[in-house]
Amino acid sequence: MRLFGVAVLAGIAGGALAHGDHGSGSQKPVVDENASWMEKHMAEEHHASGFDAASFFALHDFDADGFWEAEEILRTYGLMDESNKHVTDERKAEIVRDILSLLDSDHDGRVNRDEFVHFIEVEAKTLPDMGTGPGHHGDDEYEYEIHHWEK
Template sequence: MKLATFVSVAGGIFAVYGHGGDHEDILQKAESTEQYAARHMASEHHIDSFDSASFFQLHDLNRNGFWEREEIEAIYGVHHVYSQKKSKDEEAHQQKADHIVNTILSLMDVNKDGKISLEEFEKAGLDSLPNFNSLGAEGHHYDVESEFFLHHEEIYHATPESQTDDSYTHPEDIEHFAEHEAIEAEEERRERVYQGIREEGEAPSPSHNTSEENVEIPPAVNPDHPHDDQAAFNAQPVKPKIERVVPSEKLDPSVRFAGAREEGEQKPDWGQGPEGYRRPKSPADKMRRNVPYKHGHSSLSLQYKFRRSWGDF
């Protein structure tokens, strides 16, 4: 019953926030420390029934049984973009994170080990969770699109009547769609740069100067005849000239044995020199001195066989 009453109160609080009211002061006055935990579970997790143990386990992100520094910061959404926007600079943002973590540890860390166990949290209770809305740490967990849907779209634009173009006039709507337009404009700019397209009114870069002194005139090239391909197709290929070589055995003896005698006389006698008793092959070999042609083929074959068996070959 108590929780249901809170949810209705929280809805009224968000209504004020959605229409640009001073929601921080109203939240600080309207909810107790116990109601902060209930509001966080209802708005961020859509959970309306929980106890200390379930709240602790839900935010024990690494499941090691303790709340450590990073998990305490996550409970309050310290590093969410909405929280960062309310920090003056990086140094101020770190001071805010240290203040929130140190406050929680001072309230719950009984053994001073720099982390909070389930037993320590249950001993302190849900009502020990303070409210840091004034610092911009409102407990957001999700990305900007999801947070906009949870905390604004789902509340103020949940019906067809509230989704017309005239309905999106809240400050949150204007800011949200302005961010979308900025993202789209940046994407278009990068696309133009990638494609080398200049923006309207942008002066050309020196590398794109097209004045006459910088224009290189390509050398003159004889244009291709429109029917060159047809001429190449119709041209008959040139057949290579074939020269037939007459085998040596068919040559006229006067040509075949011309110079054989002189060449044979310059060679050592048959059976001497590097060629030894090898069978004569060329006409010059047959004209060597002591070649046994006069004994006929049979006598010559016997001598070859004899010499082979003798081991001179």
């Protein structure tokens, strides 16, 4: 069932959902050095050069409940990944607070799809670079499923 969800999200994203270099032959899109963090993330982590706000949101709503909560924000920004183990809990909490302050317009402690789409498409803003790299959000099981789905 989880693999089916991954396949559906990949279709929503409108392109190859190639997470990292798994030797699948997928080519990462070339991204301008002045691209937004979101564009760099999608190119680096998903090998996608085109996406819209709704597909970005759905792809990163890891539990598919229609909301981004603190853990999903941390995962999107790579803060659940071993490569960012040096980031303190205080900094992680600060990042979550910063993202929620930008996106959570109804102040319920989570971001829904409409809030995210409004921020990106109506306000013409983008997720900020929080200095944590391009974002890594797959545990070993998720990485395995993505790799084999690509094949």
